[in-house]
Amino acid sequence: MQKQELLQINDAAYVYWPEGRKKPKTQQLHGLAGAGALGGSFWGLLFGLIFFVPLLGMAVGAAMGALAGSMSDVGIDDEFIRTVREQVTPGTSALFVMTSNVVADKVLDEFRATGAALISTNLSSEQEARLREAFAETEHV
Numbered sequence: 001m002q003k004q005e006l007l008q009i010n011d012a013a014y015v016y017w018p019e020g021r022k023k024p025k026t027q028q029l030h031g032l033a034g035a036g037a038l039g040g041s042f043w044g045l046l047f048g049l050i051f052f053v054p055l056l057g058m059a060v061g062a063a064m065g066a067l068a069g070s071m072s073d074v075g076i077d078d079e080f081i082r083t084v085r086e087q088v089t090p091g092t093s094a095l096f097v098m099t100s101n102v103v104a105d106k107v108l109d110e111f112r113a114t115g116a117a118l119i120s121t122n123l124s125s126e127q128e129a130r131l132r133e134a135f136a137e138t139e140h141v
Contacts (some may be wrong), residue, residue, distance in 0.1 A: 016093035042131070
């Protein structure tokens, strides 16, 4: 879709959850990340909130719940987290992509054609700026 100029990929990671495992495996896709990549800290926090909070004890879960509240301030709300948690289960996988310049109707058509489910959230310019301020990886000199 990026080659067709239907979207621009800024950062990406994937999750796969082998059957019979307690938790999924995750990996940032550095080859797809653009100049504005949020980096491993962002993906680690997001995947922690989605997949690992349910496995943790009450005290840690409460602390992560507070972080989830902070994430809702940047457009990643409880509904998004709940939906992903329900759909990405043992035996499935998911591709997480932060994009810009999306031609939404064409992207939806592409997803429908493949049979893949699309779970999305939209960030305002202000929310994206806050995410970048908190998580953008600095250039190494």
